[in-house]
Structure formats: C-alpha cells, structure tokens
Amino acid sequence: MEKNIITDKITGDKIIHAKHDSGLDIYICEMEGYSSVEALFGTKYGSVNTMFKMAQDKEYTVVPEGIAHFLEHKLFENEDCDVFELYAKTGASGNAFTSFDKTAYLFSCTKNYQESLKILLDFVQAPYFTQETVDKEQGIIGQEIQMTNDNPEWRVFFNMLRCMYHNHPVKIDIVGTIESIAQINADLLYKCYYTFYNLNNMVLSIAGNIKADEVLEICDKCLKPCEDKGLETVFPDEPESVVKSEITEKQPVGASIFNIGYKCKPESGKERLEKVMAASVAADILSDPSTEMYQKLLKEGIINSSFGTEVFTGDGYFTVIFSGESDSPDVIRDTVSDEIDRIIKEGIDEELFGRIKKSNYGGLIRELNNVEAVANLMMNSHMDGVGPYDTIEVLSKLKSSDVLDFMKNELRKDRRVMSVIERTV
Amino acid sequence: MKYNRTEISDKIGFSSVTDPKFKTNLLTVRFITSLDSKTVSANTLGVSILSDANSKFKTIAEMSKKLSSLYGAGISSFSKKRGDLQILGFTASWINGRYAFDGEDLDAEMAQITRDCLFSPNAENGEFDSEIFKIAKKDLLDRIDAELNNKRGYALSRAEELAFKGEPAEVSCTGKRENAEKVTPADAYRAYQNILKTSQIEIIYVSSEENNTLKEMFAEEFAKIERQPREYVFASKSPLKSDVETLSEELDVRQCKMVMTFKTDSDDKFAISMLSMIYGATPVSKLFMNVREKMSLCYYCASRFSAIKNVVAVDSGVEKSNIEKAKAEILNQLDEIIKGNITDEEMQSALLSLDNAYNSIGDTPSSYSNWYFERFCDGKIVTPQEHFKNYPEVTKARIIQAASSLKLDSIYYMLSKEAE
Incomplete structure (x- = not known):
C-alpha cells in the first residue's frame, strides 16, 4: 500500500492519502480535539452516468434515468436487514446521497467508529436486490419524485438546466421520473453496481476523532480486491449553444424565485479547479453588496438578501448561476449583463478583487474547522482529480486578468438562460 | 474546553467557551423578550437592521466592504421563537488572527464593529436611517412571503399556530405581514431601545484563546444604559384543547x-x-x-x-x-x-x-x-x-x-x- 502525507502550508493540517492494494483511494484526517467522526464511502457514479461500458464490452449500455439514485436506496438493504438497523447498534447516524456525478454512503458518530466503519465497508460491497424489493422501492421513490416537484428551488434549477443543455444528462432529474424508474429491475441494478462500485472507481474519506492506523487495519480486513476493468463513461455531444433562453413555471409559492445561468465550456482536473476559482471570484465581483450594481438593485427593491451565486460543474458541464427571490428577474438578468460588459470595457477594480480573494480565503479556513466539511473536501477533491488543499494554492495564484478573461470568454449573453418560478398566491 | 459565565450586570450574562481546536471565533448576543403580536415585527426589525450598518459604516455597501477585507468576517441578526418568548440575536464570526496574512488584529476590529452595531447604530433623532430601514423592512416582508416556498416548514409553522392558539407561542417570530408593514423607522428604534433596557441578555463567545476585551467592552457599554430588566419564564406547558x-x-x-x-x-x-x-x-x-x-x-x-x-x-x-x-x-x-x-x-x-x-x-x-x-x-x-x-x-x-x-x-x- 502506498501512503503519503499532504500538508496544508497555512494551517499545518495534515491528511494521509493511501492507495490501498484493493484499488481504493483512502483519505484520512486525524483532527485533534474533535469528538466526532465523519466517514464517506463514495463512487464516481451519479445521475449523469447513463451510458457506459467496460474495456471488454463492445457496445455501450444505456440505463434508465434515476437509476444511480435508485441503486443508492436499494444498497441500504442487506439480505437480512436494513443498514439503519446495523448502525442503530453502534449509535452512528447513517445516510447516503446521490448527486449528478457521485453517490456517497456516510456515517457520523462519536463512539465505536471502528464498528461503524466495518458496517459501511461491508454493506457497500454486498449488494442484494430482488424484484420484490425493487417493486416496493418504486413506490417510495415515486413519493420522493412528487415531493421534489413541490420544491420550487429544485424546479427552478432543473428547468434552467433543461433550457441550457440539449443532450448532456445533467438536465435529467437525479431521482428520475415515475416512467423511467418503472423500467428499473434487479438485473439492471446489478449491472450498474458491478460497473461503478468497483473499488478502483471509489474513495473512502474519513475525518475527525480517529487513528489512521486503525482505519487502515479495518480497510485491510474488509476491502475485497478489485480488478480495474477499464470503465468508460460517455456523454453525448453537447453544442455550446443553449436550448432556449427563458422558462417560467407557476407554483403556489409566496415569493417568486429565479435562476439565471451562464453555460460555460467544461473542464476537468486542475484546469477545472482553476476555472472554478476564476468563475467564483467573477460571480462574487458581480454580486458583491459593495458594488454600485448591487446597491441600485437593492434600493429599487429588485433584489433582497437572498441574492447569491453558485458555480455548478462536473463531467461535461459548467455553469455560473445567479439566484434569489424577485418579481423582476428580467431586470436582474439585464443589469448583470450590462455590468459584465462594463467590467470587460473598464477592467476589474483591483481593490474589490483583492477583498474578494481575502474573503474566499477566509471561507476556506472556515471549512477546515469542521469535521464534516473536511471529510467532504477530501472526497470531492479526489473525485475532481485534485489535491485536498489545492484550492488555497490556486486562489493565491489567481490574477484579476484570469477573472477578466473568464468574463470575456464565458459569461456571454447568447449562452444565458433564465428560469423563473412565478407565484400564484 | 473551558466554560465560564459571569453576570456583567443585572440579567446580563457573559459566557466564554475556550477550545484551542477552533480556527474561527463566534460571538452571539441573545436578547430575551416576550413574544407578542403587537411588538414582534418592530422587535425583529429593530434588531435585524443592526447587522446591516452602524454609525461608522453607514451603508450595507460600506459594511460589506469592511467585512470582506477582514477575510470574509460575518455579522448577522436573527429572530427566533422559543416557546412563549422571542429571542433576538446578533452574531459575529471571524477567522482566528493567526491566519490573517496581513497581520490585522481581527479580534479588536470585530469587537469595535460589534460595539458600533449594538450601541451606536445608524440612527438619528430617535429613528433608524430611513434608507437602511426600507431595505430591512422589504427583506422582512419577503421572508414572511417566502415561508410558503418551503412546504414542510410552512406546514410545521401552521401546525404550531393551531396548537398554540390563544398562547404567545402562536405568534410567528417574524410576525404577520400586515403588522410588519406598519412598522416605522422610529417604531423599530424605540423597540430596540426597549430591548436594550428590559430584555434579559446572554452573550456567548466561543474562541480558541481567552480574551477579556469583549467582556469588558460589554460591561462598559451596558453600564451606560439604565436597565430595568424583566423576569421571563422559559418553559410553559401548552393546555390541551377540549376537542381535537x-x-x-x-x-x-x-x-x-x-x-x-x-x-x-x-x-x-x-x-x-x-x-x-x-x-x-x-x-x-x-x-x-x-x-x-x-x-x-x-x-x-x-x-x-x-x-x-x-x-x-x-x-x-x-x-x-x-x-x-x-x-x-x-x-x-x-x-x-x-x-x-x-x-x-x-x-x-x-x-x-x-x-x-x-x-x-x-x-x-x-x-x-x-x-x-x-x-x-x-x-x-x-x-x-x-x-x-x-x-x-x-x-x-x-x-x-x-x-x-x-x-x-x-x-x-x-x-x-x-x-x-
């Protein structure tokens, strides 16, 4: 097993990375003085991975929308019991989530972490699906789909993605649809499981009140060696253009909400991280409360304190989103675009740029103050192909010209989409 | 971890929690007062406006500029319901000074900002600055309207309204829209002055190192206020309805x-x-x-x-x-x-x-x-x-x-x- 220590130059915090003989990447952060432990066992498999093959396969397999999330639900059931019942014996709080590009199984606890870690490693490596339990789950997930349809934040976001992406599966709902989950059966679940739940495609991230040696010893006992079968995922070609520029849906909400998104060119690895930092700082510059643009919108009552931004990215997609509550989202859309034009013409205010960098740096330090955040940081950075402390380094090297270039090349009116949920009450 | 609480004045407690593992500091000032539909909106506005600006940083823009230069330090206000009481709060959080690469004294800077926000807000002639107030009021009205956006949360708060009918706890911590609409900058200022005078106050400071500056600052400022603190009951059983x-x-x-x-x-x-x-x-x-x-x-x-x-x-x-x-x-x-x-x-x-x-x-x-x-x-x-x-x-x-x-x-x- 190869082991190396990654040190953060600013805080002195240390992370142990081990490449286990089974094929699994393991990240461990011992956090002195903390009582809790957060562990995540994740696979690089999410709702966007609907088309894939192994090196030995001739054809690509296409699976129904929502299957990664369905599989996550089903893996929580063992042959003889529910995984929650196992955690109930250790006191850990277990959970799982599926996002666009990953599925993770997690627990948090303050005692008996060794036992809980064994449970986590064992159940994720032991799938058990029958048609009967699959049928039952279709009912439960059907209810979850109905619930997400009542969630305006969810709707406004997916409506935006559907307007933005022609073919990329990021536009499909993570939970799928009633029709798509009806096509799922036990065989398909096993096929997806054995494709994506290969330890070479997975990562274990554990932080808090733990001992690295104990963690690695448990891994040695519980991990079953896996052969790397050369997984290939493929995404359909995606044009740079958007599908349509605007979408509005009416819902029984008290405040109308909006997402204004800019479709950008996707990147991977370190280039993605550099682009994310440039995009984050660009978005912060465009939404900073100290700017004239923000003040004008605020004083005119067009935005309120809910106005914010997000950089949303993964394999084959990259978007900068402005969101919030407003009855006049079109004014916000046009004002943000005018502000981008002005900055491109006049350049970036260096004082503002410096403050935003400082503020982002503070945010990264805060992240290292929290067991759960550290565990997530280690998993996410591994899946993104970068080191856990690379963000601070990339931020420190970021120049205002990088941000200006990003604005010029990526925040384009012809790649802009506005999604609105309009109130009916 | 070390915990220590001292009463710095009648019904004003200052607690410090010192734990060396933290990389950030957190200060929370909680004002405990009665929950009443007549005062809840003015109270909420009177405290929520405090984190927007103060007499030194007079606008949201100036305040935001200052805070981002302090490594993204945050100040915020809240209004919560705790049984039959309204808990109004002001929080400030910032990274530990050892990570400040330009050598700023972040503790002193944040103590001064807090002092100005709480004891020298942007107000003149007995009322808050009208521009800042207008923004804070719109934000409160938007929060009230947006409650329906989260269906599970909305259902829980409607259920509380029903269960606690006739008790102070039936009132939501933001108040009704029609009451909030009527609040003026002078009403909110009076409400805050009344809170400073009559509420019970609990201040809790969590940090990695002991520091008495904040405690001394609060003691000094509260000594200038003629306090008439009230007694509050922190828990009260809700009577069962005769029929469901x-x-x-x-x-x-x-x-x-x-x-x-x-x-x-x-x-x-x-x-x-x-x-x-x-x-x-x-x-x-x-x-x-x-x-x-x-x-x-x-x-x-x-x-x-x-x-x-x-x-x-x-x-x-x-x-x-x-x-x-x-x-x-x-x-x-x-x-x-x-x-x-x-x-x-x-x-x-x-x-x-x-x-x-x-x-x-x-x-x-x-x-x-x-x-x-x-x-x-x-x-x-x-x-x-x-x-x-x-x-x-x-x-x-x-x-x-x-x-x-x-x-x-x-x-x-x-x-x-x-x-x-």
Missing part, C-alpha cells in the same frame, strides 16, 4: 402534508425525549420502520419533542389517498408503545443515538453557543455529557407512562387540489 381541532388548507401541491400535535402534562422530560426517539425520531423508529418502510404510507414521518411547550409533533409527507390510513397507523404505533411493545434493542438504539448527538456538541462553535444558551434557559449549567447521564436511568415503565400521557391536540393538513 383540525385545520385544512388546499394548495396546488403534489404531496400532502399532515402534522399531528400531541400534548402532555407529564414532567418526565427525559422519558418523553426517549419516547420520541423510539416513536419517530430515528431511521429505526416505529414510525420510520412501519409507516414509511413496511406500509409505504408516507415518504417522511417523524416525531419531535419540544420540552419548552411539552409537545410532541409528528409531521409527515403523504399522498392524499393515504392520509386516513397514515393517521390511523401513526396513532396505532403510539398505542403499541403504550401496550409496552418496546424492545431492548429500541431502548439501546435510542440511548446510543442520544449519546452520539450529545457527544458531538462542541465540534462546532455554534453547537457550543446553542448548548450553553439552552442550559441557561433551563436554569442548570451542565455539560452535554452530564446531561446525557439522565437517559440511561429512563425505564420502559417511564416511557410507557410518558406515551400514555400524550393526548392528540390538533391536526394540520395541507391538501393537494388534485382529485384523489
């Missing part, structure tokens, strides 16, 4: 919501807490395992106990056609507990879950702050571990007794408009 009351609202939603509120006159809070864990507060609870997993009646179905009002609420997300079946099963599962159907595994799992939850308090600055504020309200300062020691003593008999004491008080339904 229901409230239904129809909305264009796909999933219906049902919130059942039970009340009890039992004083055995540890037993009720254990009962709630076994009944519906964990993924191995009776409600989760039966109502959701075995019978697929609800997507979520969970119980929560509020020791402040002695109430157990069960909230669920349910299809319209399953509402009656779900309601019957939720009541049936409570009957199972009353009949003594509690396994040793259920007891053990509830205990382990509680142990886990209490032990993790202290891993974030805010968890310390909330813990010691709640213990102050309880009138007994103990550590989470000392508090937990009460649970292993709870017997099945005490849980059965607690379950028998629960009486259904009211049910709130959010119904979909679609045909069944």
Whole structure:
C-alpha cells in the first residue's frame, strides 16, 4: 500500500492519502480535539452516468434515468436487514446521497467508529436486490419524485438546466421520473453496481476523532480486491449553444424565485479547479453588496438578501448561476449583463478583487474547522482529480486578468438562460 | 474546553467557551423578550437592521466592504421563537488572527464593529436611517412571503399556530405581514431601545484563546444604559384543547402534508425525549420502520419533542389517498408503545443515538453557543455529557407512562387540489 502525507502550508493540517492494494483511494484526517467522526464511502457514479461500458464490452449500455439514485436506496438493504438497523447498534447516524456525478454512503458518530466503519465497508460491497424489493422501492421513490416537484428551488434549477443543455444528462432529474424508474429491475441494478462500485472507481474519506492506523487495519480486513476493468463513461455531444433562453413555471409559492445561468465550456482536473476559482471570484465581483450594481438593485427593491451565486460543474458541464427571490428577474438578468460588459470595457477594480480573494480565503479556513466539511473536501477533491488543499494554492495564484478573461470568454449573453418560478398566491 | 459565565450586570450574562481546536471565533448576543403580536415585527426589525450598518459604516455597501477585507468576517441578526418568548440575536464570526496574512488584529476590529452595531447604530433623532430601514423592512416582508416556498416548514409553522392558539407561542417570530408593514423607522428604534433596557441578555463567545476585551467592552457599554430588566419564564406547558381541532388548507401541491400535535402534562422530560426517539425520531423508529418502510404510507414521518411547550409533533409527507390510513397507523404505533411493545434493542438504539448527538456538541462553535444558551434557559449549567447521564436511568415503565400521557391536540393538513 502506498501512503503519503499532504500538508496544508497555512494551517499545518495534515491528511494521509493511501492507495490501498484493493484499488481504493483512502483519505484520512486525524483532527485533534474533535469528538466526532465523519466517514464517506463514495463512487464516481451519479445521475449523469447513463451510458457506459467496460474495456471488454463492445457496445455501450444505456440505463434508465434515476437509476444511480435508485441503486443508492436499494444498497441500504442487506439480505437480512436494513443498514439503519446495523448502525442503530453502534449509535452512528447513517445516510447516503446521490448527486449528478457521485453517490456517497456516510456515517457520523462519536463512539465505536471502528464498528461503524466495518458496517459501511461491508454493506457497500454486498449488494442484494430482488424484484420484490425493487417493486416496493418504486413506490417510495415515486413519493420522493412528487415531493421534489413541490420544491420550487429544485424546479427552478432543473428547468434552467433543461433550457441550457440539449443532450448532456445533467438536465435529467437525479431521482428520475415515475416512467423511467418503472423500467428499473434487479438485473439492471446489478449491472450498474458491478460497473461503478468497483473499488478502483471509489474513495473512502474519513475525518475527525480517529487513528489512521486503525482505519487502515479495518480497510485491510474488509476491502475485497478489485480488478480495474477499464470503465468508460460517455456523454453525448453537447453544442455550446443553449436550448432556449427563458422558462417560467407557476407554483403556489409566496415569493417568486429565479435562476439565471451562464453555460460555460467544461473542464476537468486542475484546469477545472482553476476555472472554478476564476468563475467564483467573477460571480462574487458581480454580486458583491459593495458594488454600485448591487446597491441600485437593492434600493429599487429588485433584489433582497437572498441574492447569491453558485458555480455548478462536473463531467461535461459548467455553469455560473445567479439566484434569489424577485418579481423582476428580467431586470436582474439585464443589469448583470450590462455590468459584465462594463467590467470587460473598464477592467476589474483591483481593490474589490483583492477583498474578494481575502474573503474566499477566509471561507476556506472556515471549512477546515469542521469535521464534516473536511471529510467532504477530501472526497470531492479526489473525485475532481485534485489535491485536498489545492484550492488555497490556486486562489493565491489567481490574477484579476484570469477573472477578466473568464468574463470575456464565458459569461456571454447568447449562452444565458433564465428560469423563473412565478407565484400564484 | 473551558466554560465560564459571569453576570456583567443585572440579567446580563457573559459566557466564554475556550477550545484551542477552533480556527474561527463566534460571538452571539441573545436578547430575551416576550413574544407578542403587537411588538414582534418592530422587535425583529429593530434588531435585524443592526447587522446591516452602524454609525461608522453607514451603508450595507460600506459594511460589506469592511467585512470582506477582514477575510470574509460575518455579522448577522436573527429572530427566533422559543416557546412563549422571542429571542433576538446578533452574531459575529471571524477567522482566528493567526491566519490573517496581513497581520490585522481581527479580534479588536470585530469587537469595535460589534460595539458600533449594538450601541451606536445608524440612527438619528430617535429613528433608524430611513434608507437602511426600507431595505430591512422589504427583506422582512419577503421572508414572511417566502415561508410558503418551503412546504414542510410552512406546514410545521401552521401546525404550531393551531396548537398554540390563544398562547404567545402562536405568534410567528417574524410576525404577520400586515403588522410588519406598519412598522416605522422610529417604531423599530424605540423597540430596540426597549430591548436594550428590559430584555434579559446572554452573550456567548466561543474562541480558541481567552480574551477579556469583549467582556469588558460589554460591561462598559451596558453600564451606560439604565436597565430595568424583566423576569421571563422559559418553559410553559401548552393546555390541551377540549376537542381535537383540525385545520385544512388546499394548495396546488403534489404531496400532502399532515402534522399531528400531541400534548402532555407529564414532567418526565427525559422519558418523553426517549419516547420520541423510539416513536419517530430515528431511521429505526416505529414510525420510520412501519409507516414509511413496511406500509409505504408516507415518504417522511417523524416525531419531535419540544420540552419548552411539552409537545410532541409528528409531521409527515403523504399522498392524499393515504392520509386516513397514515393517521390511523401513526396513532396505532403510539398505542403499541403504550401496550409496552418496546424492545431492548429500541431502548439501546435510542440511548446510543442520544449519546452520539450529545457527544458531538462542541465540534462546532455554534453547537457550543446553542448548548450553553439552552442550559441557561433551563436554569442548570451542565455539560452535554452530564446531561446525557439522565437517559440511561429512563425505564420502559417511564416511557410507557410518558406515551400514555400524550393526548392528540390538533391536526394540520395541507391538501393537494388534485382529485384523489
């Protein structure tokens, strides 16, 4: 097993990375003085991975929308019991989530972490699906789909993605649809499981009140060696253009909400991280409360304190989103675009740029103050192909010209989409 | 970790929690006052405006500029409901000075900003600056309107309104739109001055190093105020309605919501807490395992106990056609507990879950702050571990007794408009 220590130059915090003989990447952060432990066992498999093959396969397999999330639900059931019942014996709080590009199984606890870690490693490596339990789950997930349809934040976001992406599966709902989950059966679940739940495609991230040696010893006992079968995922070609520029849906909400998104060119690895930092700082510059643009919108009552931004990215997609509550989202859309034009013409205010960098740096330090955040940081950075402390380094090297270039090349009116949920009450 | 509370003036406590592991500092000032529909909106505005600006940084823009230059330090305000009381708060958080690469004295900077926000706000001639006030008021009105955006949260707050009808706790912590609309900059300023004078105040500072500057600053500032603090009762049982009351609202939603509120006159809070864990507060609870997993009646179905009002609420997300079946099963599962159907595994799992939850308090600055504020309200300062020691003593008999004491008080339904 190869082991190396990654040190953060600013805080002195240390992370142990081990490449286990089974094929699994393991990240461990011992956090002195903390009582809790957060562990995540994740696979690089999410709702966007609907088309894939192994090196030995001739054809690509296409699976129904929502299957990664369905599989996550089903893996929580063992042959003889529910995984929650196992955690109930250790006191850990277990959970799982599926996002666009990953599925993770997690627990948090303050005692008996060794036992809980064994449970986590064992159940994720032991799938058990029958048609009967699959049928039952279709009912439960059907209810979850109905619930997400009542969630305006969810709707406004997916409506935006559907307007933005022609073919990329990021536009499909993570939970799928009633029709798509009806096509799922036990065989398909096993096929997806054995494709994506290969330890070479997975990562274990554990932080808090733990001992690295104990963690690695448990891994040695519980991990079953896996052969790397050369997984290939493929995404359909995606044009740079958007599908349509605007979408509005009416819902029984008290405040109308909006997402204004800019479709950008996707990147991977370190280039993605550099682009994310440039995009984050660009978005912060465009939404900073100290700017004239923000003040004008605020004083005119067009935005309120809910106005914010997000950089949303993964394999084959990259978007900068402005969101919030407003009855006049079109004014916000046009004002943000005018502000981008002005900055491109006049350049970036260096004082503002410096403050935003400082503020982002503070945010990264805060992240290292929290067991759960550290565990997530280690998993996410591994899946993104970068080191856990690379963000601070990339931020420190970021120049205002990088941000200006990003604005010029990526925040384009012809790649802009506005999604609105309009109130009916 | 070191905890120390001193009374810096009559009904003003200053607590410091020092834990070397933290990379950030957190200061929370909580003003405790009565919850009343007549004052709730002015109180909320009077405190929420404090974090927008002060006499030195007179606009949101200037304040934001200052805070981002201090490595993204944050200040914010809140208004919360705690039983029959309104808890108004001001928080400031910033990274530890050892990470400030330009060598700023962040503690001193943040102490000064806090001092100016609380004791020298942007106000003149007895009223807040009208421009800042207009923005804060619109924000409050938007928060009130947006409550409906989160259907589960909205259902819970409507259920509280129904369950606590006629009590102060029926009032929401933001107040009604029509009341908030009437508040003027002078009303909000008067409300804040009254809060400074009459509220009980608890200040909690969580940091990695001991520092008396903040305590001295607060002592000095409060000494200038002629205080007439009131006494508040921190917990009060909600009386049971003579008949179960229901409230239904129809909305264009796909999933219906049902919130059942039970009340009890039992004083055995540890037993009720254990009962709630076994009944519906964990993924191995009776409600989760039966109502959701075995019978697929609800997507979520969970119980929560509020020791402040002695109430157990069960909230669920349910299809319209399953509402009656779900309601019957939720009541049936409570009957199972009353009949003594509690396994040793259920007891053990509830205990382990509680142990886990209490032990993790202290891993974030805010968890310390909330813990010691709640213990102050309880009138007994103990550590989470000392508090937990009460649970292993709870017997099945005490849980059965607690379950028998629960009486259904009211049910709130959010119904979909679609045909069944």
